[in-house]
Amino acid sequence: MSKLQCHYRIAQKQGFSLVMKSSRSSTEHFTIFSKTNDLSHPRLGVSIPKRVVKLASGRNMVKRLVRECFRQLVIVQGKDIVVHCRKEFSKQDRAEVRVELEKMLTKLFTS
Numbered sequence: 251m252s253k254l255q256c257h258y259r260i261a262q263k264q265g266f267s268l269v270m271k272s273s274r275s276s277t278e279h280f281t282i283f284s285k286t287n288d289l290s291h292p293r294l295g296v297s298i299p300k301r302v303v304k305l306a307s308g309r310n311m312v313k314r315l316v317r318e319c320f321r322q323l324v325i326v327q328g329k330d331i332v333v334h335c336r337k338e339f340s341k342q343d344r345a346e347v348r349v350e351l352e353k354m355l356t357k358l359f360t361s
Contacts, residue, residue, distance in 0.1 A: 254320065259295065260332065268330075272285035275357075277354060282333050283331070286328060286330075295332040315344065
């Protein structure tokens, strides 16, 4: 697993706010916000509230999972995406949640 490069990340609160005002789609575990950008590549932001995932290790695990799914997709469109975690999941459910997230991201980039 390699690191997601910094130009593929939404780092500032302003960027998150702009994307979170645009279109969204939801599943049991995630809400994904998306907005087209003027860049030739996509950018990703991950939002995991402490009230949803209490421990920092759990929040970091979710972030790694989301970034890895995003990194493995071959994306050529310029979109900003914010993935917001809505519900905590266990390590045993990680494979199911990964499939759910991959389906959402693929659907987002094919539409």
